[in-house]
Each structure stands twice: as C-alpha cells, then as structure tokens.
Amino acid sequence: KQEVTQIPAALSVPEGENLVLNCSFTDSAIYNLQWFRQDPGKGLTSLLLIQSSQREQTSGRLNASLDKSSGRSTLYIAASQPGDSATYLCAVYNNNDMRFGAGTRLTVKP
Amino acid sequence: NAGVTQTPKFRVLKTGQSMTLLCAQDMNHEYMYWYRQDPGMGLRLIHYSVGEGTTAKGEVPDGYNVSRLKKQNFLLGLESAAPSQTSVYFCASCDPMRGTSNQPQHFGDGTRLSIL
Numbered sequence: 001k002q003e004v005t006q007i008p009a010a011l012s013v014p015e016g017e018n019l020v021l022n023c024s025f026t027d028s029a030i031y032n033l034q035w036f037r038q039d040p041g042k043g044l045t046s047l048l049l050i051q052s053s054q055r056e057q058t059s060g061r062l063n064a065s066l067d068k069s070s071g072r073s074t075l076y077i078a079a080s081q082p083g084d085s086a087t088y089l090c091a092v093y094n095n096n097d098m099r100f101g102a103g104t105r106l107t108v109k110p
Numbered sequence: 111n112a113g114v115t116q117t118p119k120f121r122v123l124k125t126g127q128s129m130t131l132l133c134a135q136d137m138n139h140e141y142m143y144w145y146r147q148d149p150g151m152g153l154r155l156i157h158y159s160v161g162e163g164t165t166a167k168g169e170v171p172d173g174y175n176v177s178r179l180k181k182q183n184f185l186l187g188l189e190s191a192a193p194s195q196t197s198v199y200f201c202a203s204c205d206p207m208r209g210t211s212n213q214p215q216h217f218g219d220g221t222r223l224s225i226l
Binding site for chain 1: 141143150151160168215218220
C-alpha cells in the first residue's frame with residue numbers, strides 16, 4: 001500500500017527566504033507526482049506535475065524534483081512571499097489511484 | 111469556463127438521512143474522482159469513474175455510492191449518513207493522457223458536510 005509522508009507539517013519563514021518542502025513515498029511504481037496548493041476553504045490547485053520519466057519541473061519561482069529510486073520529491077520555493085502562505089500537498093498517482101500526503105502548512109511572514 | 115463545480119457548498123445532516131452531492135465539469139474530461147479530506151490527513155479516494163457509465167471503488171468506498179450517467183456529471187450519494195462521514199468532499203476531473211503528457215487533476219472547491 002502506497003503511503004505518502006510530508007515533512008514538516010508546518011513551516012513559518014520570513015519573507016524573501018528560499019525554502020524546501022519534502023515529500024516521501026513508499027512505492028516507487030508511480031505514473032506521476034503532483035504538488036498542489038490549497039488555500040483555506042478552497043480546493044486544490046495543481047502547481048507542478050512530474051512524470052515518472054522526469055527528474056524535475058519548474059514554474060516561475062517553484063521547482064519540484066523527483067527521485068523515484070529513493071521515493072522522494074522536493075518542492076523548492078525561491079524568494080518566498082506572503083502570498084505563498086497556504087498548505088502544500090504532494091500526491092503520487094498510479095493506476096487510477098492517487099495517494100496524498102497530509103500537507104505542509106506554510107506561513108510566510110512579511 | 112467554470113472548471114469543476116460542486117453543489118452544495120455546505121450541508122448539515124442528521125444521522126440516517128440521505129443526500130447526493132453533485133459534481134459537474136465543463137472540460138470534457140473522461141476521468142472523475144470523489145475524495146474526502148479529514149483534519150490532519152491527506153485526501154482519500156472514495157470512488158472514481160474512467161468514463162460515462164463506469165464507476166470503481168477507491169480507498170474508502172464504504173457507505174457511499176456513485177453514478178456517472180452523463181460524462182460531465184459525477185454524483186456521490188450517502189444512503190444513510192453517519193457522523194464518521196463528517197468531512198470535506200472534493201471532486202476532481204482530468205484527461206489522464208494528452209499526447210505523451212500526464213495531465214493534472216482539476217479540483218472543485220469542496221462540499222463541507224456535517225453529520226449530527
């Protein structure tokens with residue numbers, strides 16, 4: 001059974017810092033891995049999707065990496081801003097089954 | 111372009127009552143999903159559908175039924191609501207492959223359901 005873990009559960013940083021969020025998964029047989037952002041009371045917004053054959057994806061200040069062999073992914077956020085405050089979830093997808101981590105709640109202080 | 115729309119947004123039920131949650135998508139996606147999200151946990155898949163007229167069980171299907179009579183709609187039913195079903199329910203849709211690329215899931219804003 002696939003299990004997805006995100007560490008830390010919560011993170012608070014001052015504005016402008018670069019930061020890394022971690023995601024680990026137990027079964028390396030995945031089609032893709034996604035990072036999502038969730039704002040309070042809202043649904044999930046897909047930030048980055050890394051296919052199983054890829055090592056990383058970039059979008060603006062976000063960079064996500066994937067190491068299937070070690071069962072790890074990281075989301076790097078450069079020059080953090082207060083607007084980045086949200087919960088970030090990672091999810092691995094295989095055979096119509098998407099498993100989510102519990103998320104990291106990020107607070108960026110002005 | 112509305113994307114994925116869930117109705118209702120909030121609902122309070124008494125134990126034993128029944129209700130149906132509606133998910134509608136206007137992106138012509140083949141695949142649709144129902145998840146629940148509980149505090150301190152990630153989303154868990156309840157049921158999913160890979161096309162009109164098809165449904166399949168996910169990780170936590172007990173106590174729920176679904177139907178996909180039209181491609182754009184995916185209904186989640188609770189026949190006899192229980193307090194353990196108090197949760198936030200999310201619907202999502204996607205076309206899993208377009209060309210050679212995996213496609214992301216698009217989510218609705220959720221339905222907050224309380225069972226007393």
